[in-house]
Amino acid sequence: MSEALSAALALLIGLDSKLVEIVLLSLRVSLSAVAIAALVGLPLGAAIAVGRFPGRQTVIVLLNALMGLPPVVVGLLVYLLLSRAGPLGALGILFTPSAMVVAQAILILPIIAALSRQAIEDAWREYEEQLCSLGAGRVNAALTLLWDTRFSLLTTILAGFGRAAAEVGAVMIVGGNIDGVTRVMTTTIALETSKGDLPLALGLGMILIAIVIAVNAAAYLTKELAQRRYG
Amino acid sequence: MDLIRRFLLLAALLAALPALAQEKFIVVASTTSTEQSGLFGYLLPIFQKKTGIHVRVVALGTGQALDLARRGDADVVFVHARSAEDKFLAEGHGVRRFDVMYNDFVLVGPRADPAKVSGGGDILDALKKIKAAGAPFVSRGDKSGTHIAELDLWKLAGIDIAAEKGPWYRDTGQGMGPALNTAAAMNAYILADRGTWISFKNRGELAIVVEGDKRLFNQYGVMLVNPAKHSSVKKDLGQAFVDWIISSEGQKTIAEYKIGGEQLFFPNAK
Amino acid sequence: MSKASILPLRLAEVSFAAGGRTIIDRVSLEIETGLSTIILGANGAGKSVLMRLMHGLLEPSSGRIDWNAPERPGVPRKQAMVFQRPVMLRRSAYGNVAYALKIAGIPEPRRAALVREALESVGLSHLARRSARVLSGGEQQRLALARAWALHPEVLFLDEPTASLDPSATREIESVIKAFDAAGTKVVMATHNLGQARRLGDEILFLDQGRVVERSPVEDFFSKPQSAQAAAFIKGQLPWI
Numbered sequence: 001m002s003e004a005l006s007a008a009l010a011l012l013i014g015l016d017s018k019l020v021e022i023v024l025l026s027l028r029v030s031l032s033a034v035a036i037a038a039l040v041g042l043p044l045g046a047a048i049a050v051g052r053f054p055g056r057q058t059v060i061v062l063l064n065a066l067m068g069l070p071p072v073v074v075g076l077l078v079y080l081l082l083s084r085a086g087p088l089g090a091l092g093i094l095f096t097p098s099a100m101v102v103a104q105a106i107l108i109l110p111i112i113a114a115l116s117r118q119a120i121e122d123a124w125r126e127y128e129e130q131l132c133s134l135g136a137g138r139v140n141a142a143l144t145l146l147w148d149t150r151f152s153l154l155t156t157i158l159a160g161f162g163r164a165a166a167e168v169g170a171v172m173i174v175g176g177n178i179d180g181v182t183r184v185m186t187t188t189i190a191l192e193t194s195k196g197d198l199p200l201a202l203g204l205g206m207i208l209i210a211i212v213i214a215v216n217a218a219a220y221l222t223k224e225l226a227q228r229r230y231g
Numbered sequence: 232m233d234l235i236r237r238f239l240l241l242a243a244l245l246a247a248l249p250a251l252a253q254e255k256f257i258v259v260a261s262t263t264s265t266e267q268s269g270l271f272g273y274l275l276p277i278f279q280k281k282t283g284i285h286v287r288v289v290a291l292g293t294g295q296a297l298d299l300a301r302r303g304d305a306d307v308v309f310v311h312a313r314s315a316e317d318k319f320l321a322e323g324h325g326v327r328r329f330d331v332m333y334n335d336f337v338l339v340g341p342r343a344d345p346a347k348v349s350g351g352g353d354i355l356d357a358l359k360k361i362k363a364a365g366a367p368f369v370s371r372g373d374k375s376g377t378h379i380a381e382l383d384l385w386k387l388a389g390i391d392i393a394a395e396k397g398p399w400y401r402d403t404g405q406g407m408g409p410a411l412n413t414a415a416a417m418n419a420y421i422l423a424d425r426g427t428w429i430s431f432k433n434r435g436e437l438a439i440v441v442e443g444d445k446r447l448f449n450q451y452g453v454m455l456v457n458p459a460k461h462s463s464v465k466k467d468l469g470q471a472f473v474d475w476i477i478s479s480e481g482q483k484t485i486a487e488y489k490i491g492g493e494q495l496f497f498p499n500a501k
Numbered sequence: 502m503s504k505a506s507i508l509p510l511r512l513a514e515v516s517f518a519a520g521g522r523t524i525i526d527r528v529s530l531e532i533e534t535g536l537s538t539i540i541l542g543a544n545g546a547g548k549s550v551l552m553r554l555m556h557g558l559l560e561p562s563s564g565r566i567d568w569n570a571p572e573r574p575g576v577p578r579k580q581a582m583v584f585q586r587p588v589m590l591r592r593s594a595y596g597n598v599a600y601a602l603k604i605a606g607i608p609e610p611r612r613a614a615l616v617r618e619a620l621e622s623v624g625l626s627h628l629a630r631r632s633a634r635v636l637s638g639g640e641q642q643r644l645a646l647a648r649a650w651a652l653h654p655e656v657l658f659l660d661e662p663t664a665s666l667d668p669s670a671t672r673e674i675e676s677v678i679k680a681f682d683a684a685g686t687k688v689v690m691a692t693h694n695l696g697q698a699r700r701l702g703d704e705i706l707f708l709d710q711g712r713v714v715e716r717s718p719v720e721d722f723f724s725k726p727q728s729a730q731a732a733a734f735i736k737g738q739l740p741w742i
Contacts (some may be wrong), residue, residue, distance in 0.1 A: 134578070196408055230592070
């Protein structure tokens, strides 16, 4: 453990350009995936929260269940999709960061949609009569709720980010862990573990955790400050 | 407060960054042993400097690497299981196979050596003793080159491992490194390629117990994936890699790669 | 704004049931323009439900509810409602009022003046930039009234608007309601506060177990109630006026 700590420190102090590159790629891939999943997932969550349509309960159960989607399964599905022999093979994005973004976005879409659905539905219960009284239609109501639950939704997005940044199964398969191209923090950790360099792997793991904590702390502080102001 | 809007904007900006500058590259499906031993890390920058071609290595077991190429997802395969490679060629997925280099497999085991195989130069004899002693043995179990070699050795030793394996035989379904980690944790015997073993750090109580048997010979081959079958294959770039690696310069570079003064791979292209 | 009044509102044999229980039982009545109507009744008599039916938040189980000029989707409503617990959107006091105008289809350039006038009318101009959710209960209810005021509704429904407020906040709310009345808005308010009913109402609509038992001018209602239920209700409530 102390060996891992000193490995982590050495990595940080050295600010190895290779490590920086890997960390930046991790952030780029996971943040992109979060952005895409949020752009799709938040409106989807709001639509399900506010909408009334046949099969709604089934959709909610499915969405909740899909939060536990195993990354390896997502990786495999996206691999089959993007493989040259697959339906989207012509895009030629297998083993590129784009493929990793696609896989992570699919992985966390259910998380963002399901959690935002819950948060927005809770708010809808409070707002429904007032918004209907004002004559806001369902689309307007959904947009209003998306804005009014923005602090809860930030937490939802962070949950998605945490999951994306931490997963290794999907990016390993669709990214291929190619040195300098698709090697991110988690696949590097897996690789160093494979090589039996456990202190280095653990050191990298500590850096990953530190980054995730830093992102969460920043978001939490922003949220707290904003919430104090906006109630 | 446009917190979320700002966050999304940032993420969108990151996503919009060009997916790496356009560059000449090929995808090589290869094995964990070549990647994890550090050979590619040494070899590829030299190749790139000479040709300007970036090589993106996807390191998998030989079986998986060939499957990847079968779907057209790689331009070149660089693996080590002759029987599987010949099958790949026969199916028409490869253009032509070239020998590149060899190293050898070693039998690694605990220093305590419960099966009393240490020092013997006969791998078949050692496997028989391990089975007789019921000493823990870790198998890759992942259709990799090393796994295929291990199964061939059991067969040569007259043991039908699929039928005769007991609880002592642990099928892990993992890459070479993770399998070595498992063996180190269990104090088990394991067949490993020498390259990965030399570069492996978490050895614990493990050491080489049998080596030098000519049946432990481990030949690597390289093939361009057949562009006639897979139109996405970058024929010229891939061929340039194949040509270089079997050229005298490529061969010399392979011979130069050493860890702690020890040569890991021995070039033998004809 | 079109000239056709949405009043009178006609209810014909309107019933509402939920969970196997009849809450509103064959109510027929007409709400005309002019006088302030107070809906009185004990807890559970159906006051809130009746107002929500009128306002269109609930669909009757049977019977018909017709406005003189029916509402059409896409056309701004000419009625507003203020609830017992105001629902404040997570934005400034100003933003809450502006939001209502936006939903009502008032173009952006015209909103600012209307918002300022509405906040002024409830005495909240100085808190315009404050987040609505951090205001006190009384301030929030006044803001809810300002939100309604900005819309210049023809009919304003109020569902026990002061039930959770202290006496001084209650007085402020009542004066705003009077201002609505003075400006020509038809006020329909549910309350179980008899003093408030006297202060603000012109006529009383008395509900008991989902039925309209009595409808009479305020003075008549309190001096000589015609039904035994109303008499008992007045007597029972008096000590807490």
